Amino acid sequence: EVRGKIAITEGLSSPTVALRFERAGTIGQIYVNPGERIHESTVMPVCGTPTPEDAxxxxxxxxxxxxxxxxEYLLKLMENSKxxxxxxxxxxxxxxxxxxxxAEIRGKDEPEKFVLLHGHLDSWYYGVGDNATGDAALLEIARVFHKFRDRLKRSLRIAWWPGHSTGRYAGSTWYADHFALDLLENCIAHSNCDSPGCKWAYNFDEVMWTPEAEDLCKEVIREVAGKETKGLRPERAGDYSFNNLGITGFYMLSSNIPEEIRREKGFYPVGGCGGNVAWHTPEDTLEVADPEILERDIKVxxxxxxxxxxxxxxxFNFLRTVDELIRWTxxxxxxxxxxxxLSQVLEELHLLRRDMETFYRMCKEIEERKDFEKAKKVNEVMLGLSRILVPLYLCERGTFEQDLAIGRPPIPLIADCVLLPRMERSDEYMFLKTKLIRGRNKVISSIRRARNLLRRIIGS
Incomplete structure (x- = not known):
């Protein structure tokens, strides 16, 4: 029972845990970090400026x-007395x-279409590994791409965000709000650059991407860095403020310190600096960065x-996305x-997969005969697929909203169905089941919209 008390718990402070404690009635919270350092953080669950409801x-x-x-001192005192x-x-x-x-570097063929590359400008303390290295990477990419801008078909837009921690992604959510329609119509993908180029970060084991970007990212990392990589589902973190708009995303944290080196150095999991525990502390200084690793990561x-x-x-391979949706369903x-x-959801997903296979066979034929006009139409379909399937995979709220910065499983609209078997047949059970039925309807409707997109282009 924590009501009316100060809760003390182990781990780094987080909005998910803080919200749970507060709802249980705590009047204060103390988080015992795993090591000798104290890591700055935020427990705000709302991304960017709150709406009246989220406030x-x-x-x-x-x-x-x-x-x-x-x-440990506090916990020892608590063993014997209040x-x-x-x-x-x-x-x-x-x-x-x-x-x-x-910054924007305009392409020569389709200048209105762009990739958004971004990272946060503000840092805790000196913030070299998180995120001065990322800011330097963005600046260098801007320099190089501007130099060779006559070779770009489409545009590159680069943004440095304020308010990453202290505003819970205030800059990127503001941009998502004020440029929503441009992003919705023209943004091909976004890429977050946070904590690249850190010392000992030899591997790519904790790279995030939406599933359709997996093949591309693995191929590039293999060719450029000579490394195999494992992908993670993007968390609602790291200025991934474009999920609700349905924009394909790749990278957030890039390279990481191998697990064996972390064990050797006594490191524990943190949210940046390649896994270095200097993250969000005054120790995140120049020694955290490695110029050679940063150069490699910039090339990636x-x-x-x-x-x-x-x-x-x-x-982008949206078969990967559909396979993930099938797996989780x-x-x-x-x-x-x-x-x-959920049988109808699975049936619709398998039908979508069948249509998707036909679509990609068509894409291959278009590339082989170099049909540039048809390729443009296919690309518009891919943007349409991302606008439907990315939110279906990651989001609970609508297109022009922001989901909370709390952990949610894939396909959030139906994910809480796993709670039903453990619940009594109460009002709460019926409330949740009704919500899930509505969520299931939204999921099926989204899948059918994706199928309609594919069938129109396949039949043209």
Whole structure:
């Protein structure tokens, strides 16, 4: 029972845990970080400026992080007696005018179509690994792409965001709001550049992308860095503020320190600096960066982006996305059993996959005969697919909204179905089941919209 008390828990502070504690009635929270360092963070669950509805979710508890030694001292005191703790926090909240820097290198054939490359400008303390290295990467890519701009078919837009931590992605969400229609109509993909080029970051084991970008990213990393890589589903983090708009995304954190080196150095999981525990502390200084690794990582970003900008047909494989949707729907269906019938969702997904296979056979033929006009139409279909399938995979809210910065499983509209078998037949059960039925309807409708897009181009 934590109501009316200060909660103390192990780990780094996070909005998911903080919200859970606050809903349970805590009056304050203390997070015991795993090591000797105290990591700055934010527990705000709302991305960017809140709406009137989301403003109610602003944290009310004072929240502090302490290091392991302080935490163990407090926990030891609690073993024998009641402990009284005084928390004092200082919060500066308000409206601030912030610099949001955007560079654009125009392509010569389809200048209106663009890739958005971005990273956050603000940092905690010196913030070399998170994110001065990323800012330098963006600047170097801007320099090189501008130099060779006459060789670009499409445009590259580069943005440096303010308000990453302190505003919970304030810059990128502001941009998503104010340039939503341009992004919706013309953004081919976005790529986040956070914490590249850090010392000992030899591997690419924790790279994020939406599934349709997997083949492209693996191929580039293999060719440029000579590394095999594992992909992760993008979290609602790292200025991935374009999921609701349905924009394909690749990269967030790039290279990482191998697990064996982290174990050797006593590192624990953190959210940047390639896995270095200097992340979000005063120790994130020049020693955290490695110029050679940064150069390699910049080449990975540049090679990936140029392939998107100059390919005849966008190099995205939405069969990967559909396969992920099928995999997770099958998992949910097994877990929920007869509590919620997902058979129609699976049936529609398999029909979508069949149409998608036909579509990609057509794409191959178009490339072979170099039919540039037909390729443009195919690319528009791919943008349409991303606008439907990316939100279906990642989002719960609508196109022009922002999901909360809390962990959600894939296909959020139906993901909570796994809770039904563990619930009593109560009002809460019926409320949730009704929500899930509506979510299932939205999922099926989205799949059918994607099929209609494909059938129109296949039949033309």
């Amino acid at each position: 109610k979710l602003k944290p009310k508890n004072p929240v502090v992080d302490v290091n392991r030694a302080t935490g 402990v009284v703790v005084t928390l004092r926090t200082e919060l500066k909240e308000g409206w601030f005018k912030c610099p949001l820097i955007v 970003y540049a090679a990936t982006i140029v392939r998107v900008l100059n390919s005849m047909i966008y190099p 099958e998992k949910y269906s097994q877990e929920v059993g007869e509590e919620l019938d």
